[in-house]
Amino acid sequence: MQIILGTTEFQIDGKSAVAIGKFDGIHLGHRKLLNYILEQKVDDLMAVVFTFDPSPEEFFLGKAVRQLFTREEKRKAFEEMGIDVLIEFPLTAETAATPPEDFVKKILVEKLHAGYIAAGTDVSFGDKGRGDQHLLRSLSKECGYELELIEKVRIDGDEVSSTRVRNEVADGNMAMVKRLLGGEYSVGGEIEHGNHIGHTIGVPTVNVIPPENKLLPPFGVYASKVYLDGKEYRGMTNIGRKPTISEKEKVGVETYIYDFDKDVYGEYARIALERFVRPEMKFDSLEALKEQIQSDIEAARQ
Template identity: 75%
Template sequence: MEIITGTTKFHIDEKSAVAIGKFDGIHVGHKKLLKYILEQKKDGLKSVVFTFDPSPEEFFTGHKVRQLYTKQEKRREFKKLGIDVLIEFPLTETTAATDPEDFVRRILVGQLSADYIAAGTDVTFGAGGRGDQYLLKSLAGELLYELELIDKVRLDGAEVSSTRIRNEVADGNMAMAERLLGSYYSVCGIVEHGRHIGHTIGIPTVNIIPPEDKLLPPYGVYSSRVHLGGKVYDGMTNIGRKPTISEQEKVGVETYIYDFDGDAYGEFIEVELIRFVRPEMKFDSLDMLKAQIQSDLENARE
């Protein structure tokens, strides 16, 4: 997958199928939208995702937003789905003031060679967010692109949205988050050395430090699934600061991997969070901690 980031100067020579959106969650609604452009590949069109960096929410509010998918995680997901080109369009005072019609003519059709455009019915773009589905419809005949507008996906009577998923993750409701995303909520990273307390008590773990902008569920223990070295393992994951060890610990994601005795240091892993088991607790001794972890391991594996 080609990634074009940090520049407004790009050009795709081949005709393309373009999906426009924020794609801050890559949930079932986004995946439905992406399916339309991926289907155009059979007709020889290049599949292109056009999104913004930073996100419009962060740019217009000036506040950092905890992400369901970090930038690196989004890139991995788009690549996994089969997208050919990802545009991370720089959102600045200048680009945000682009005339909406100019955006369609110059960028979507001129620079991206869009022959097919897919967007949600709530799409907005250009100065003041004035660009919308109606502008895309009005220019389609003249600029000779096919337009596909996708309604919001609804689940259990409510729209699927990134805000809804953030609320479910924040509440530790991983089962509902999985339904809304169409995949388990996960945390990715490189395995780092920790204090090796797990080895000391006979329960070795792999540790990753999540990016600061990653949205984490409530601190505690989760049943999990771990992707490591091309294989998938069952696991039990603790998210938090490990208060039994020290009150000064960084927030970490620490996972015991069932049926694994290899060396994972320096390896990339993806930890999928399946079910909340219990909240984070502080114990008076390592022996008490070990006894609780043994109980957690049985519960998580079930």
């Protein structure tokens, strides 16, 4: 997958099918949108995702927003889906003021050679967000592209949105999060050395420090899956600061992997959170912590 970032000067070769969106969560609605452009590859159109960096929320509100998918996670997801080109278009005061008509004609058509455009019915682009589905429709014949407008996906009667996913993650409702995403909610990173307390009490774990901008569910214990070196394992994961050990611990994602005993420090692991087991707790002793962990292991295994 080709990634174009940090520049407004780009040009791709050949005709393309372009999906426009924020893609901050890659939920079912986003997947529906992406499937439309992927279907165009049978007609030799390149599948192109056009998104913004930073996100419109971060740019216009001026504050960092915790991410459902970090940049690296989004890139991995897009590549696995079969996207050919990802454009992380720089959002600045200048580019945000682009007349909507110029955005369509000079970027989507001239630079990307769009023969097919897919967008949500709430699409917004260009100066003051004046670009919308009606402008895309009105320019489609003149500019020679086919337009597909995608209605909102609904689950249990309510729209699937990034805000809804965020709320479910914040509540620790991982089963609903999985339904809304169409896949597991996970945290990935390089396995680091921890304080080795797990080895001390007979419960060795792998430790991942999540990116600071990653949205995490409530601190606690979760039944999980671990994707490591191309293989899938079952596990039990603690998210939090390990208050029994120290009040100054960094927020970490610590996972006991069932029936696993390998040295994997430095390798990349993806931890998929399946079900909340219990909140994080502080214990009076390491022995009490060990007893609880053994109980958690059996509960998560079952």
